[in-house]
Amino acid sequence: MIQFLDLHKINQPYEALFQAKLKSVLDKGWYILGNEVEKFENHFADYCGTKFCIGVGNGLDALILIFKAYIELGKLQKGDEIIVPANTYIASILAILQADLIPVLVEPDEKTFNLDPNLLAEKITSKTKAILVVHLYGQLADMNKINDFANQHSLIVVEDAAQAHGAKSEIPENKLQISNSNTQNLEPRTYNLQQASAYSFYPSKNLGALGDGGAITTNDLDLANVLFSLRNYGSEVKYHNDFIGVNSRLDELQAAFLNVKLPNLDSENERRVDIAKKYLAEIKNDKITLPFYDNSTNHVFHLFVIRTRNRNELQEYLAKNSIQTQIHYPIPPHKQKALKELNHLSFPITEKMHDQVLSLPMSPVLRDEEVAQIIQIINQY
């Protein structure tokens, strides 16, 4: 049986280092917002090429807190409209709603699964204040076009980078300087020219903890200060509360484990890309559409998502041949029971994708023989 994702195998090589970290945190006796969180925040900010990183409880909270911080700063107001891709994981939309903002859904580009910049103009109203970009499946959205549009209309751009840790885009020279002004020769990850990016360290993500975790990266000092406070009861100085905050701190032990894994993120992402290249070169089946990839560093293949008309049939065929697959995602957010107020909407591209997508096994610990076997079985379908 080839598992879709073998988390034990992914984490097993780090076991001795995890044990040492556990002992060190245990011995220190400081379990909340200690040295490990601070160290991770510094390292992850460096890795992303941003000035600040704020560790939080999970990826959903990272998104909610970004929006709440903009409301505290007066840059967003309750009831403002936020443009978001219709085919995202529901967390992106829940975050908008939980910050008392209004999600405005837009269809993706059928080729890349990502937000289609050409459809932004028809979605904008006087209440539109931000775009929440989602780098779905690990591939960066078309940030040059999206940023240009946002600049023209004075919109905030927030990135949901929960699936795209380490993805790098080619950034025009003139903009590179802005993002790197206070960091030494660091290459910006995801885009990071944006006002803020949200990350999740849910165990299955490209950088995964042994439990929940999340972070926000930004170059905006004011935003960072509000976020450091909001995640911790709205308090910077103990028992002095400046905002109606929440308790959403990155856990000290999870930060310690992430400190162990972060140095290997790039090599693990490279292994994912190698596997993807093999799938792309060798899967040859008329019934299957392979994902678009431009051979650049802008994709870290969190997921390898193919499309086919008889998706459920293909999934059963693969299961019979001992290959586990998953569907990301079977029901689009606007058709979920939880989002009744969106149920009447129709997004044909999004709905078609949800009927056709299938995620093949993808992880840095997938062996070459397993990849070859998957390719062979798919080609015989």
Ligand SMILES: *Cc1c(COP(=O)(O)O)cnc(C)c1O
């Ligand atoms: C995983 C994920 C989230 C949420 O992260 P959690 O840590 O599970 O809260 C948000 N957006 C996207 C696109 C995700 O894939």
